[in-house]
Amino acid sequence: MSAPIALATGLRKRFGARLLLAIDRLEVEEGRTYILTGPNGSGKTTLLRILAGLEHADAGEVRLRGAAVYVHQQPYLFHTSLRHNLEYGLKCRRVPAGERARRVEDAIAWAGLRGQLGTPPAAFSGGEKQRAALARARALRPELMLLDEPTSNLDKEGRAQTLALLAQLRDERSTVIVACHDEELIALPGTTRLRLDNARISAEAS
Amino acid sequence: MNLLEPTRRAFALLAAGDPRLVEAIWLSFWTSLVAIAIIAPPAIALGFLLAKRRFPGQRAIVVLVQALLSFPTVVIGLVIYLLLSRRGPLGFMELLFTPTAIILGYTMIAFPILVVFTISAVQGADARIYETARCLGAGRVRASATTLREVRFGVLAAVVNGFGRVISEVGAAIMVGGNIEGLTRNIPTAIALETSKGDFAQGIALGLVLMTVALGVNIALALLQGRGGLR
Numbered sequence: 001m002s003a004p005i006a007l008a009t010g011l012r013k014r015f016g017a018r019l020l021l022a023i024d025r026l027e028v029e030e031g032r033t034y035i036l037t038g039p040n041g042s043g044k045t046t047l048l049r050i051l052a053g054l055e056h057a058d059a060g061e062v063r064l065r066g067a068a069v070y071v072h073q074q075p076y077l078f079h080t081s082l083r084h085n086l087e088y089g090l091k092c093r094r095v096p097a098g099e100r101a102r103r104v105e106d107a108i109a110w111a112g113l114r115g116q117l118g119t120p121p122a123a124f125s126g127g128e129k130q131r132a133a134l135a136r137a138r139a140l141r142p143e144l145m146l147l148d149e150p151t152s153n154l155d156k157e158g159r160a161q162t163l164a165l166l167a168q169l170r171d172e173r174s175t176v177i178v179a180c181h182d183e184e185l186i187a188l189p190g191t192t193r194l195r196l197d198n199a200r201i202s203a204e205a206s
Numbered sequence: 207m208n209l210l211e212p213t214r215r216a217f218a219l220l221a222a223g224d225p226r227l228v229e230a231i232w233l234s235f236w237t238s239l240v241a242i243a244i245i246a247p248p249a250i251a252l253g254f255l256l257a258k259r260r261f262p263g264q265r266a267i268v269v270l271v272q273a274l275l276s277f278p279t280v281v282i283g284l285v286i287y288l289l290l291s292r293r294g295p296l297g298f299m300e301l302l303f304t305p306t307a308i309i310l311g312y313t314m315i316a317f318p319i320l321v322v323f324t325i326s327a328v329q330g331a332d333a334r335i336y337e338t339a340r341c342l343g344a345g346r347v348r349a350s351a352t353t354l355r356e357v358r359f360g361v362l363a364a365v366v367n368g369f370g371r372v373i374s375e376v377g378a379a380i381m382v383g384g385n386i387e388g389l390t391r392n393i394p395t396a397i398a399l400e401t402s403k404g405d406f407a408q409g410i411a412l413g414l415v416l417m418t419v420a421l422g423v424n425i426a427l428a429l430l431q432g433r434g435g436l437r
Binding site: 137 | 332339342352356
């Protein structure tokens, strides 16, 4: 068995007097989609942010094999163009121009956003923004994608399109952790359910 | 006092391209633009740092810069005068009563405006901008530059306000420029001089130019911000 993509040990995170996270061990295996559930305020977002390196735990260690990309619940698209948004991370990671162009075209097609190339991202619908952000993250081919409630605040159509993309990520065997409350997403077959409750995490295959 | 006649003469002077007017207008423009071009990069960088980073003395620096906003420009002029005067520490450079001295004064006047407006723009920036950039692989400098680009209309407002402030500034310009015709006489110092001489037509003509500049710059900024809001 290969080494996990992410390994968190002894994680502790407090907010004031409240112990938000007390995770002794969390292994994220390559090629799996994890659905992270738990009550509101149970620390799902905080856990994803710690894994992404956006927040620090009070104690414990996170080891990542490769890069993790975190996508906000309401993703931010730069006020430039869709193409620039998709290219941004590729330029940061010095992906050569030819390969970059191929990945951008692939991302546009994958997210079904070819019709939106001339539209400023600020004018996108919630679903289009979410799909663009997922495509932007996927274009980087990160070792781990951390998605924070990607189907919340979306209308029926946007939600269905986002669910379809998440199913594709699962089929492509991307390593993904999705924090969510969405019943349909929780029931997505072929995923591993993680439950965060009272600061502890437990796993269960679905 | 009858204002109609001097106003009519003011328009006639403008229409005729009176050389004294043109000289003062040209000097005002180029010295203001050069001063803003020099001071904008460091002031914007400092504003960004003060808005985003926490370090010892940061609060004190912010308070100091805010205090500089209400500093009398004539005192800034006095400080530069003392520095540049023949017996001052920089007297050997012989810059007093030159456009360079005016530019120096303008940079000091614009600096706190640019810093404070940049702090305001960056503090108002969505925290997701920096986080998104970092997650996508940007280093700290690139993520900071991306944040500045996303709040570019706020930063542009800082630059426009700085420009508007210095092009209409009179205290420091008179003190360190000396109001020498053909060399350091700019729009506001010319207005002060012509008015004291009773030549209201010149004063009104230059005042019209200043007001047109202020209006034009702010309309341009509003249009840009409008475009930004739609994006």
